[in-house]
Amino acid sequence: MTKRNLWVFAGVISLSTVVLVGCSSKTNAAAGNGTTNKQGNANGTTTNQKNAKTQQTQNTTKSNSPTPYTVYKNKRFGFTVRIPTTYKKSPPPQDGDGASWTSSNAVKITAYGQYNVQNDTVASAFSKLVTKNHPSYKIEGKDWLVVSGINQSNQIYYTKMYIGKSKEYVLKILYPKSQKSQDASLVTAVANSFQPGPIQPADSYSTYTNQAYHFSLKYPSKWTQGPTPANGSGRLFYVSTNHSSFSNMASSLGLPAHDAVIQVVGTHNPTNVTYASVKNRPSGQGIVSYKVSKVSNGYEIQETQKKGNGLWYTIQLFNKNYFNTLTVIIPSNSGYYKGIAQSVIQSYTLTP
Helix, strand or coil, X not given: CCCCCCCCCCCCCHHHXXXXXXXXXXXXXXXECECCCCCCCCCCCCCCHHHHHHHHCCCEEECCCCCEEEEEECCCCCCEEEEECCCEECCCCCCCCXXXXXXXXXXXXXXXXXXXXXXXXXXXXXXXXXXXXXXXXXXXXXXXXXXXXXXXXXEEEEEEEEECCCEEEEEEEEEEHHHHHHHHHHHHHHHHHCECCCCCCCCCEEEEEECCCCEEEEEECCCEECCCCCXXXXXXXXXXXCCCCCCCCHHHHCCCCCEEEEXXXXXXCCCCCCHHHHCCCCCCCCEXXXXXEEECCEEEEEEEEEECCEEEEEEEEECCCEEEEEEEEEECXXXXXXXXXXXXXXXXXXXX
16 A cells, blocks of 8 residues: 555644453553453453452352352463363363363363463454454453354354463453353453463563654554655654554555554744643643643643544653654554553653
């Protein structure tokens, strides 16, 4: 596809002028539209982390149903999961990477760890699973993903993965579609209890520094870099999200409407923008948050807007000489891309 009009919107964005289981000011900017279910829970609600940890320290516990559970901890990879005590454990694999259990009514649970030999990130693993399985439910967070659907054997499948730089942790549950209502609470309890072993961020970042306009930021190394403008004012980075189309200025950028976008553009400060002139929140629909603060070497404007299914983060750094704009556009329902936005925004600085 030919990329066109790649620098159209730099000045326009600113200041508004199946069972479904799935601290700085800059951190707040990337969290501007609420939170995504951190653990990909079966019931679509956020797990109380403290309670989850308490449950995992017990050898045997109970869910809201009478079903008793026991905690399995994998010695090799360090992950834990709660399994109904009535389930039969299959002979463990020789390499000790995990275990499988089956019930008398054909529910199968498999949990294992593996090394991330393909250097997957949440985004790449998510893309592979979505392309292969065509799930009816899919969601991803900062270091996890969940897909669920019905396979060709008319069974409900549920897969939850934690993706780290060197290790991955996988939980799979398979059960007959006819037992959906019967097994829903059990699947929820097992899925919510699954906790990874040690995990390091899988995404790597590269640094872009613009010496002409004195700013710097980090961007995901695997994202595609767009053409560099002739005047050297900034950069464009983008990646396919495997989400449905959302508002991302696709018509102006020449990109697909499901791509996440990072664009940073440097300009001089010809109108002498000052703190006093921008400190008040502008009027306009879709503004989630707006804040102006003093930062090193200048001031920072943070604005978050909700546009359709897209979240737009606009961060502007300025002083008496420069007025530089970072725009990050992501699907609004993705915890994973919110984490990416947070990392990019935190790294964005004015340089001396």
